[in-house]
Amino acid sequence: MADPKGFLTTARETPTRRPVDLRLLDWREVYETFPAERLEQQAGRCMDCGIPFCHNGCPLGNLIPEWNDLVWRHDWQAASERLHATNNFPEFTGRLCPAPCETACVLGINADPVTIKQVEVSIIDRAWDEGWVAPQPPSRLSGHTVAVIGSGPAGLAAAQQLARAGHTVAVYERADRIGGLLRYGIPEFKMEKHHLDRRLEQMEAEGVRFRPGIEVGIDMTADDLRRRYDAVIIAVGSTIGRDLPVEGRELGGIHQAMEFLPLANRVQEGDADVPVIDAGGRHVVIIGGGDTGADCLGTSHRHLAASVTQLEILPQPPEARPGSEPWPTYPMTYRV
Numbered sequence: 001m002a003d004p005k006g007f008l009t010t011a012r013e014t015p016t017r018r019p020v021d022l023r024l025l026d027w028r029e030v031y032e033t034f035p036a037e038r039l040e041q042q043a044g045r046c047m048d049c050g051i052p053f054c055h056n057g058c059p060l061g062n063l064i065p066e067w068n069d070l071v072w073r074h075d076w077q078a079a080s081e082r083l084h085a086t087n088n089f090p091e092f093t094g095r096l097c098p099a100p101c102e103t104a105c106v107l108g109i110n111a112d113p114v115t116i117k118q119v120e121v122s123i124i125d126r127a128w129d130e131g132w133v134a135p136q137p138p139s140r141l142s143g144h145t146v147a148v149i150g151s152g153p154a155g156l157a158a159a160q161q162l163a164r165a166g167h168t169v170a171v172y173e174r175a176d177r178i179g180g181l182l183r184y185g186i187p188e189f190k191m192e193k194h195h196l197d198r199r200l201e202q203m204e205a206e207g208v209r210f211r212p213g214i215e216v217g218i219d220m221t222a223d224d225l226r227r228r229y230d231a232v233i234i235a236v237g238s239t240i241g242r243d244l245p246v247e248g249r250e251l252g253g254i255h256q257a258m259e260f261l262p263l264a265n266r267v268q269e270g271d272a273d274v275p276v277i278d279a280g281g282r283h284v285v286i287i288g289g290g291d292t293g294a295d296c297l298g299t300s301h302r303h304l305a306a307s308v309t310q311l312e313i314l315p316q317p318p319e320a321r322p323g324s325e326p327w328p329t330y331p332m333t334y335r336v
């Protein structure tokens with residue numbers, strides 16, 4: 001167990017957000033670096049529960065109390081090893097996951113939960129800085145070949161696991177760059193793309209071959225794939241947006257989020273100097289108050305929109321967990 005009294009003596013602490021004025025001037029991530037000593041104290045709040053509900057909350061089954069304990073004992077390298085035992089890409093989840101582990105944390109019954117997500121991202125960022133994240137090529141090849149269709153997080157994780165098991169893996173992606181939503185959906189201010197590029201370099205060194213710009217079903221058929229590979233994994237997303245068939249939908253200046261966000265990301269990739277859909281100086285209305293709406297909100301502000309109004313069909317949720325959504329459920333609360 002980490003600090004036996006940590007949950008009694010240490011208050012929950014989360015990283016500071018960079019000042020809004022600065023965030024509007026660049027596309028760097030929102031949060032400041034969290035000092036290692038304070039992070040170790042936060043990890044020390046973990047109670048190493050007999051039944052760790054954080055495991056149930058985490059879709060990956062991350063070994064959360066184990067790496068909390070290791071961080072508290074300053075053994076960050078071992079913590080990184082335990083983190084990677086269940087998670088191929090903790091630098092993605094540590095930035096993008098809504099952290100259902102924290103809403104399931106037992107400490108959350110009557111106190112603030114452990115800052116699990118911050119511990120996770122701090123471990124992996126330090127692991128990269130220290131050079132502990134190295135390619136793990138297989139010692140021998142199996143002779144089997146696998147095609148993975150789709151290069152989002154699911155396709156990449158499958159490809160990495162298969163390559164490390166010795167199979168020869170090729171990842172097909174219809175876009176011009178690898179990464180799926182990680183590349184063109186998630187804005188730079190939520191996850192800077194060098195995190196993705198670094199992971200792709202590791203995978204290439206492990207033997208994964210990337211084939212961007214090939215749309216399976218058009219550029220090559222399913223039969224082509226079956227002939228060339230022993231197995232095929234389908235890990236595709238969808239670019240078909242949910243439309244809103246109301247009067248005036250056909251007017252100019254109305255765009256789907258997944259038209260707007262990729263074009264903004266292309267500017268960050270260096271494909272254009274200005275976005276094709278530019279919110280700069282415009283009065284923007286965003287329909288939808290979820291994560292995608294929030295991405296459009298942050299992007300519009302960084303385009304220096306004249307004003308941004310966000311509409312949501314549901315009533316504004318409470319700031320804290322309502323009684324109708326008790327621990328350990330994932331509650332609908334107001335987050336900005």
Ligand code: SF4
Nearest residue numbers: 046047049054105106
């Ligand atoms: S539920 Fe919370 S306190 Fe318990 S082991 Fe998991 S992180 Fe630690």
